[in-house]
Amino acid sequence: MNAYTQLLNYIKLLGDADTFVNTITKTGGADLDTYKGNLFPILDIFVTGGSFPSNSLIRYTVELTCINLRDINKEVVNDKFWSQDNEVDNMNETQAVLNRIWLNMARDFASNNITASENPTLDPIISEGTNIHDGWRLTFEVDVPNTTISLC
Secondary structure, three states: OOHHHHHHHHHHHHHHHOOOOOEEEOOOOOOOOOOOOOOOOEEEEEEEEEEEEEOOEEEEEEEEEEEEEOOEOOOOOOOOOOOOEOHHHHHHHHHHHHHHHHHHHHHHHHHHOOEEOOOOEEEEEEEEOOOOEEEEEEEEEEEEEOOOOOOO
């Protein structure tokens, strides 16, 4: 029974293929930047829970989080709307990463006999963590066939 491992490996492969992602973790939690050697942007893959809706199905709740470091310019703020940092750039770039990964998964799920929630949620992450980072968290559910255990 390795559905969990296969799911993690598959999403990690998609993250590795994205040229914008430099570090992939599976830590979850509030501060994703716990290692000094992390290179940003970070993609975090975290399975928050699961269930067995039937004997032949495993349902996982997955959170994909993509964050990048905030770069704050120390000059006097001349524009109150845009400020003197890269928050908007971080939000655009990290959302694009999650969008690419989601679109690839949605395309590939059918061929792997996997179904996913059709409307994943996207939550902003702004000015969080020890080193101040911004990004997005994509939450969705996947149903994976349970083919290795049979009750017969």
